[in-house]
Amino acid sequence: MNRHLKHALPAWVWFTGLMLVFVILYAPILSALVFSFSADRFPSLDITRFSTKWYAQVFADARVLEALKNSLTIALSTALVATTLGFAAAYADFRFRFFGQRMVLALALLPPTVPIVVLSLAMLAFFSRIGLSGTVGSIIVAHVVVATPFAMAICRLRLEQMPPEYETAAQNLGATPGQALRLIVLPHAAPAIGAAALITFAVSLDEYAIAWFVGGLEQTVPVTVLNTLQGQVDPTIHVIGTLAFAATLSLVFAAQLLLLRSTKSHKNKEVSP
Amino acid sequence: MSVLSAKLRLRRRGWFALWAAPLPVWFALFFLGPMLLLIAMSFWSVQNYRLTPDFSLSAWSYVLSLDFLWSSFWRSYGLSLLSAVLVSLLAFPASYAMAFLISPARRLTFLGLALAPFFTSYLVRIYSLQVFLGEGGVLPQMFHSIGLSGASLLNSYTALFLGHATLTLPVVLVLQTLALGNVDRTEMSAAVNLGARPLQVLRHIILPAARPGLSLGVLFAFLLSYAEFVSATYLGGGVFQTLPILLTDLIRGGQQWPRAAVVSLLMMAVLLLTSLVTVAWAYRQKGN
Numbered sequence: 363m364n365r366h367l368k369h370a371l372p373a374w375v376w377f378t379g380l381m382l383v384f385v386i387l388y389a390p391i392l393s394a395l396v397f398s399f400s401a402d403r404f405p406s407l408d409i410t411r412f413s414t415k416w417y418a419q420v421f422a423d424a425r426v427l428e429a430l431k432n433s434l435t436i437a438l439s440t441a442l443v444a445t446t447l448g449f450a451a452a453y454a455d456f457r458f459r460f461f462g463q464r465m466v467l468a469l470a471l472l473p474p475t476v477p478i479v480v481l482s483l484a485m486l487a488f489f490s491r492i493g494l495s496g497t498v499g500s501i502i503v504a505h506v507v508v509a510t511p512f513a514m515a516i517c518r519l520r521l522e523q524m525p526p527e528y529e530t531a532a533q534n535l536g537a538t539p540g541q542a543l544r545l546i547v548l549p550h551a552a553p554a555i556g557a558a559a560l561i562t563f564a565v566s567l568d569e570y571a572i573a574w575f576v577g578g579l580e581q582t583v584p585v586t587v588l589n590t591l592q593g594q595v596d597p598t599i600h601v602i603g604t605l606a607f608a609a610t611l612s613l614v615f616a617a618q619l620l621l622l623r624s625t626k627s628h629k630n631k632e633v634s635p
Numbered sequence: 636m637s638v639l640s641a642k643l644r645l646r647r648r649g650w651f652a653l654w655a656a657p658l659p660v661w662f663a664l665f666f667l668g669p670m671l672l673l674i675a676m677s678f679w680s681v682q683n684y685r686l687t688p689d690f691s692l693s694a695w696s697y698v699l700s701l702d703f704l705w706s707s708f709w710r711s712y713g714l715s716l717l718s719a720v721l722v723s724l725l726a727f728p729a730s731y732a733m734a735f736l737i738s739p740a741r742r743l744t745f746l747g748l749a750l751a752p753f754f755t756s757y758l759v760r761i762y763s764l765q766v767f768l769g770e771g772g773v774l775p776q777m778f779h780s781i782g783l784s785g786a787s788l789l790n791s792y793t794a795l796f797l798g799h800a801t802l803t804l805p806v807v808l809v810l811q812t813l814a815l816g817n818v819d820r821t822e823m824s825a826a827v828n829l830g831a832r833p834l835q836v837l838r839h840i841i842l843p844a845a846r847p848g849l850s851l852g853v854l855f856a857f858l859l860s861y862a863e864f865v866s867a868t869y870l871g872g873g874v875f876q877t878l879p880i881l882l883t884d885l886i887r888g889g890q891q892w893p894r895a896a897v898v899s900l901l902m903m904a905v906l907l908l909t910s911l912v913t914v915a916w917a918y919r920q921k922g923n
Contacts, residue, residue: 369731376736379725379727379728379729380745383749384729389767390760390801393763393773394759406776450655466655466659473662477899479882481669483896484673507661570757575886607756610756613754614751
């Protein structure tokens with residue numbers, strides 16, 4: 363492509379830039395992986411011996427296991443609620459015309475623009491006024507606010523690819539609104555709903571500021587990492603990091619794959635008569 | 636008949652509300668509620684170490700008269716703006732490569748790979764950077780072996796910038812690549828056919844056409860860096876007392892809720908103003 367087009371700088375310059383960016387993005391992730399298997403306490407270039415002792419230490423640490431349990435509970439509940447809310451709002455915006463529609467859309471996309479420290483502060487103030495701060499439930503409620511915009515955006519973009527006539531046609535042929543939704547809309551939106559669940563799960567699993575402010579003594583995995591950042595060199599962070607990277611990266615890649623494949627099959631269907 | 640249609644209308648309304656209501660209700664309670672509480676709280680007062688609902692301007696006048704608030708305010712603003720511009724410059728060659736030198740099918744794979752780190756443990760990546768840059772870390776060791784100083788690189792702007800880049804690069808890369816990908820190819824070819832040199836095509840065709848997306852990249856990098864406190868604390872090492880650090884200190888340190896609320900609202904106002912100015916500039920018509 364663009365073979366006739368000369369670029370302002372030779373190709374290798376642009377590709378070097380591309381490589382540099384990927385090194386910056388992935389070197390910290392790879393280094394966590396490498397150092398998690400190093401037997402040395404202090405991470406350095408000359409690793410003397412490889413071992414899995416830090417993994418054993420992490421899985422024997424009651425504090426980490428408790429945090430992991432909290433994290434998974436919170437992320438699962440968040441994914442469930444945020445995906446439901448996100449899909450409902452996306453469907454309402456797609457299907458109906460109503461007063462204040464643009465305002466609802468703006469409201470739904472607002473939370474990511476609020477600095478996370480400010481949001482955490484507001485959440486802590488709010489939950490301590492109603493006596494709920496320091497509970498796992500309050501973290502879930504707050505994480506739903508942070509994660510729902512992603513779910514709503516993913517579902518809304520997917521519904522955009524569906525001709526709205528399909529649903530009306532089904533209803534004209536005698537389907538109730540519920541049947542049309544279940545038989546036409548849901549199958550079409552299924553990949554996006556799956557992707558939304560994966561992304562919201564990842565967002566919650568990774569969120570540290572709100573969990574730190576609101577959670578009190580209930581720690582999640584990122585909060586234990588945050589506490590370690592303040593202290594001494596601790597090789598178990600590399601283990602927790604590697605596991606976290608493996609978990610969130612596979613969630614995000616799975617979500618991307620779902621969306622990509624559904625978009626492709628949709629295009630193919632349109633091309634073939 | 637009319638009873639039947641009334642019933643039907645009610646059912647339709649219920650069906651509509653079932654889908655339209657949940658998100659606005661949840662967000663009104665748990666998002667607008669806390670944010671409005673924050674605004675109200677900035678006017679409350681602390682009496683005998685107890686937070687009391689009030690209408691007092693004392694927190695506002697106290698915070699606005701603090702010299703170190705204004706210095707950390709401008710420092711936050713300047714550092715984040717600098718990082719946003721530098722990250723955008725750093726990302727540009729990569730975005731250019733993804734938009735113009737890679738086939739569209741591969742471009743999606745690269746974009747996916749670029750975006751994925753945005754959702755993965757930011758804290759652990761900052762910890763890795765700490766280890767990379769700290770005393771005896773990978774980078775100082777490498778510098779030492781080629782005869783440079785092997786001192787720790789932490790507590791410097793370089794470290795802070797790398798932290799900001801870690802956070803913002805994925806978003807900037809995606810916005811820039813999409814912006815460059817949408818530049819009209821026929822216009823580019825036409826310019827070449829009319830004898831434009833490659834650099835002229837970049838300056839007069841590509842950059843103006845991609846301006847909205849490129850500016851949004853700078854804006855998002857700024858918003859994220861400005862609100863960030865982990866890099867500033869653990870990589871900048873408190874050398875850079877920024878507003879978010881001030882905020883966490885105010886809250887964790889004591890009962891200064893109204894003052895913390897004032898600082899939060901100032902931050903929000905600044906972000907809003909910056910966003911409006913940037914968006915207006917980004918979408919300004921040519922020739923104005």
